Amino acid sequence: MRIALLGSNGQLGRELLKTLAEHELIPLTRQEFDVTSHDQARTVLTDLRPDIVLNTSAYHRVDDCETHAELAYGVNALAVLNLARIANDLDATLVHFSTDYVFDGKRQTPYTEDSVALPLSIYGNSKLAGELLVRTMCRKYFVIRTCGLYGLAGSRGKGGNFVETMLSKADKGEPIRVVSDQILTPTSTLELARQMATLLNTTHYGLFHVTSEGSCSWHEFAAAVFQLSGIEADLSPTTSELYKTPAIRPRYSVLENARLNQLGLNRMRHWREALSEYLHAKTSLAG
Numbered sequence: 001m002r003i004a005l006l007g008s009n010g011q012l013g014r015e016l017l018k019t020l021a022e023h024e025l026i027p028l029t030r031q032e033f034d035v036t037s038h039d040q041a042r043t044v045l046t047d048l049r050p051d052i053v054l055n056t057s058a059y060h061r062v063d064d065c066e067t068h069a070e071l072a073y074g075v076n077a078l079a080v081l082n083l084a085r086i087a088n089d090l091d092a093t094l095v096h097f098s099t100d101y102v103f104d105g106k107r108q109t110p111y112t113e114d115s116v117a118l119p120l121s122i123y124g125n126s127k128l129a130g131e132l133l134v135r136t137m138c139r140k141y142f143v144i145r146t147c148g149l150y151g152l153a154g155s156r157g158k159g160g161n162f163v164e165t166m167l168s169k170a171d172k173g174e175p176i177r178v179v180s181d182q183i184l185t186p187t188s189t190l191e192l193a194r195q196m197a198t199l200l201n202t203t204h205y206g207l208f209h210v211t212s213e214g215s216c217s218w219h220e221f222a223a224a225v226f227q228l229s230g231i232e233a234d235l236s237p238t239t240s241e242l243y244k245t246p247a248i249r250p251r252y253s254v255l256e257n258a259r260l261n262q263l264g265l266n267r268m269r270h271w272r273e274a275l276s277e278y279l280h281a282k283t284s285l286a287g
Helices: 012-018 036-050 069-090 124-138 162-169 189-197 220-229 257-262 271-286
Strands: 001-007 022-026 053-056 093-099 140-147 176-179 206-209 235-238
Touching: 001 012, 001 036, 012 022, 012 189, 036 069, 053 069, 069 093, 069 124, 124 140, 124 206, 140 189, 140 257, 162 176, 162 220, 162 271, 176 220, 189 271, 206 257, 220 235, 220 271
Parallel strands: 001 022, 001 053, 053 093, 093 140, 140 206, 176 235
Antiparallel strands: none
């Protein structure tokens, strides 16, 4: 398949480049392809005529979205609507990534694809707007909700990722305080990319939750990072009330890969297994 990969130099994009190498990939970095330039997007994609438009572009600075709402909706919703229209005109499949932040976190059991979305933040609202535009406008699409992404390429827009931040703080001997009342499922970009390689070979279009299995708090995730790395760190729990942020995060945002399971396509492992593989690969690269 001929795949136009938008945001190919991002944390997820780089992993997809490697994992989908058997296909005819056309990598487009954020510098080369500005999703908010609608005319440029149409011109470039019309010339390329891909079978799949794989969009990893997003404005995901969660707290900044609260004061830059126009930019958040421009990237996460209006640009996505434009991509949906282009994909329809090209008879291409649009793949779009969304987030666990579309939920309010008020339940105690995992959210499925059928759960009602009620975002708490501008970021969550803008991402929900984008996915709804795809789901109502696009003829062939995959909307992928995922959670707590981390990968070897780091998340450039955020200045690293959670794992790297934890390791850096421990290396500097800094006291580390991490919230223990936000429950999620951290997900490796490698695991997600592998799952996408499986899913893109099907025509089971629609909305999917794709995260690692299991769940933990951010504090438990940090503790696992240090345990698996053999590092003694000055780590202690804190609460969302004490660790105030401009954007409200859901207290519970565990996603169940219900549709993948129904189709017998779930390849996602437990988050600890994925984290262990990530840390081993990181060590190998450093060596």
